[in-house]
Amino acid sequence: MSLYLSHFGLQEYPFSLTPDTDFYYHSxxxxxxxxxxxxxxxxxxxxxxxxxxxxxxxxxxxxxxxxxxxxxxxxxxxxxxxxxxxxxxxxxxxxxxxxxxxxxxxxxxxxxxxxxxxxxxxxxxxxxxxxxxxxxxxxxxxxxxxxxxxxxxxxxxxxxxxxxxxxxxxxxxxxxxxxxxxxxxxxxxxLRQLDADAIAAYVRHRLRVAGYRGAPLFARPALKALYQGSFGTPRLVNVLAHKALMAAWGEGEDQVTRRHVRRAIDDTEGARQRTLARPYVLAACAVGVMATVALLAGWFGLQGVRP
The missing domain is CATH 3.40.50.300 (P-loop containing nucleotide triphosphate hydrolases)
Incomplete structure (x- = not known):
């Protein structure tokens, strides 16, 4: 696990679940x-x-x-x-x-x-x-x-x-x-959940406290996926971000991508997965809804009833 820290230039683990006031983010x-x-x-x-x-x-x-x-x-x-x-x-x-x-x-x-x-x-x-x-x-x-x-x-x-x-x-x-x-x-x-901008700032804050000083470690799509998968809940963000860092480290990558966060979400019970469906899946769902609406409209027309 020491390689996890040295690989990303961290002095300590940034997403520990222990309530540490040093990592408090003023949301x-x-x-x-x-x-x-x-x-x-x-x-x-x-x-x-x-x-x-x-x-x-x-x-x-x-x-x-x-x-x-x-x-x-x-x-x-x-x-x-x-x-x-x-x-x-x-x-x-x-x-x-x-x-x-x-x-x-x-x-x-x-x-x-x-x-x-x-x-x-x-x-x-x-x-x-x-x-x-x-x-x-x-x-x-x-x-x-x-x-x-x-x-x-x-x-x-x-x-x-x-x-x-x-x-x-x-x-x-x-x-x-x-x-x-x-x-x-x-x-x-x-208390309420954090929004997407606050989650991104929260991640950057914890990385900075942990000693990270390099280029953005989480790509923008990865931060968006963290927000979607965590419901804006800081504890879930910590779990997902830690697992995503582990996934990136395991592949020898220097930046966490959306794919790494998706892997973390798939591995985490309680994380939101359906909002992260691939574009073609969402497109297929949209086509299905439109087809259903068209069929209903046609049926109403045959019955002489205004939809």
């Missing part, structure tokens, strides 16, 4: 979401929400938010919130620097958390809790999170919560049983 949707979160948190809002389909970069956005807040807030990050209320409180306590005894009751644990939050409030250090994959939160844990935001001074909340989740999170929050939490969400943002 319009992600920058809008980050700006909304920062403005809302700095104004003291208690509950925020970001949703988006799988692979759109919610975890990376979450890490960028934590990085942006590093010098102005105490942050707590729980990446897998499929936890019971007790486990969630224990995880939060540890994120806040506490070392709770396993023999503590839930009431004692909650009191330790509240005392810590009050101390941080006196030091004018806001606390932000980020819950990733929040669509997995059990309903009882959602309620426990809501109750945490009841902790407040006369002027502000002791803890602010940001939920990151897939669209199923919105379905969960639409239930009547969690309407109290839903009403507390003051700001939300829905």
């Amino acid at each position: 319009q949707p992600h920058q809008e979401a980050l700006n909304v979160l920062l403005v809302a948190l700095r104004s003291g809002e208690g509950f925020l929400k970001v949703t988006g389909e799988v692979g759109l970069g919610k975890t990376l956005l979450c890490r960028m938010l934590l990085e942006a807040l590093e010098d102005e807030a105490v942050t707590a990050y729980i990446p897998n919130p499929h936890l019971s209320p007790a486990s969630m409180r224990l995880a939060l306590a540890r994120e806040l620097g506490l070392n709770p005894d396993d023999e503590l009751s839930q009431e004692q644990l909650l009191q330790r958390i509240q005392d810590r939050l009050l101390l941080l409030a006196r030091e004018e250090r806001p606390v932000v809790l980020c819950l990733d994959e929040a669509q997995q939160l059990p309903e009882a844990t959602l309620e426990a999170v809501r109750l945490l935001t009841n902790l407040e001074t006369e002027k502000r909340k002791l803890i602010q919560v940001v939920l990151f989740g897939q669209p199923e999170l919105d379905e969960r929050l639409a239930r009547p049983s969690v309407r109290q939490l839903r009403q507390r969400i003051t700001f939300s943002y829905r």
